[in-house]
Amino acid sequence: MSIKKRLLLSNIGMIVIPIICLFLVEIIGAYLLFVVFKGNPHGNELKFFISFRFIALALILVITNGLLTYYVSKSIISPIKKLSIAARKISEGDFEYSIVSNKRDELGELSNIFEEMRLKLKKAHEAQMQYEKNRQELIASISHDLKTPLTSIKGYIMGIQDGVANITEKLERYMNTIYKTVNDMGGLIDELFLYSKLDLQCVPFHYEKVDLHSFFADLVDELAFDLEKEQGSATLLANEGDSYLVEADREKLKRVVTNIIQNSLKYMDKDHKEIKVTLLSKPDEVIVEIKDNGSGIKKSDIPFIFENFYRTDTSRNSSTGGSGLGLSIVKKIIEEHGGAVWAESELGKGTSIYFKLKKVT
Known part of the structure; x- marks a missing residue:
């Protein structure tokens, strides 16, 4: 039931229920007082009955108003509290608080929409965490794949500086190895550049x-x-x-x-x-x-x-x-x-x- 219908029925109930209850109280009270206990309808018993009716009416209005207000407010406030808790948990990074609702009112629909949003945020958060993990692995892999050839180049250059390659043939072999290693590093950097551009969708495609x-x-x-x-x-x-x-x-x-x-x-x-x-x-x-x-x-x-x-x-x-x-x-x-x-x-x-x-x- 929608909130609008619930509020409308509540307002009708605040009028109809007291009337019915007062009618029943009056019939039952009059029967007990004037029939069962044979009270005088023109004496003190009548004054008592009128006072009783007034007190009963006041109690009926208070109880009816209180119960209907409590029921309607609870049906509205409880889902709002759950939504508030869920929003707070999401803001703190907790995406596990589920608020699936089987109610067919506006708040139930809002709760289910919020639940869909939570699941999407959870999925996006997991994707972000995976992306961060991949980024760290990428940095570690780049560091490894660049450090290895650089260490090799450094070793050959130190060998040349120390005079290890003291003959032309050995020096030429050292230089060829350095050139090949630098060329491989160039290829790695080119592929890194292309991969990054593809990842950022910055590469134009001409179909x-x-x-x-x-x-x-x-x-x-x-x-x-x-x-x-x-x-x-x-x-x-x-x-x-x-x-x-x-x-x-x-x-x-x-x-x-x-x-x-x-x-x-x-x-x-x-x-x-x-x-x-x-x-x-x-x-x-x-x-x-x-x-x-x-x-x-x-x-x-x-x-x-x-x-x-x-x-x-x-x-x-x-x-x-x-x-x-x-x-x-x-x-x-x-x-x-x-x-x-x-x-x-x-x-x-x-x-x-x-x-x-x-x-x-």
Whole structure:
């Protein structure tokens, strides 16, 4: 019942209930006094009866008014108190105080709206806490990944200063190592910069119609040429009769494929390196699979490989290196396109990275 109806009925009750009660008191009192006890209707008993009626009326009005006021005020004040307590707890950072109401009045509706707000605030608070945790992990990872090459550079420079590299061949090797390390740091900083801009949605996307079959045909031909030098192979599998036309940023899409392939090649443990790209055309989307025959990923690691700076235990070594941001950048770019990315893997057999994009006509 709404508050308006409740107040209206309360006001009606304050009039009707005393009248009914006074009528009943008068009938019962008159019956007892003049019939049962045979009082004189024209004597002192009449005066007593009139005084009794006046006192009864006063008591009925006080009790009726008090009870109705208490009931109505309680039905309004109690939910307001709960809302006040909930608001205070939320202001103190406590999002666990629930105020779900099953009442069908304005305050019940307000309580349920407040409860929805509490749940959203709780979710936002948890997201903020997770963001803060990720930020701290990001800073720790950046510190680690920058400190390691800087320590290496410092060691080689000290070696040169101390005359350890006292022959031309050794000095050249030292300088080449320093150059490679600085170059790797430059790549890390570039990826950090791109990741930050993607995270802040500051990177402009220039969409155009892209035929994924032609797009991957060129990329796979180039990759196959490079892998032939290492007795490897790259192949493209697609039904040429199907349509693979999507709307995408060509440069960003190339960055996606490059990051996936570089990540695959980094963890190849076979003598014959193999990359297979498969295109699957569906009515509303195109699914791309990039499969390698590398070492594979543990099932427990697969849900986290697209997180920033996440690397499997075997990847933190000098032979693989990397910023740990490659697949995070892939995810952000694909999601900016309105698509999705995921992975399947089997230890010792290889990994497949999938992503899908919406098809256009």
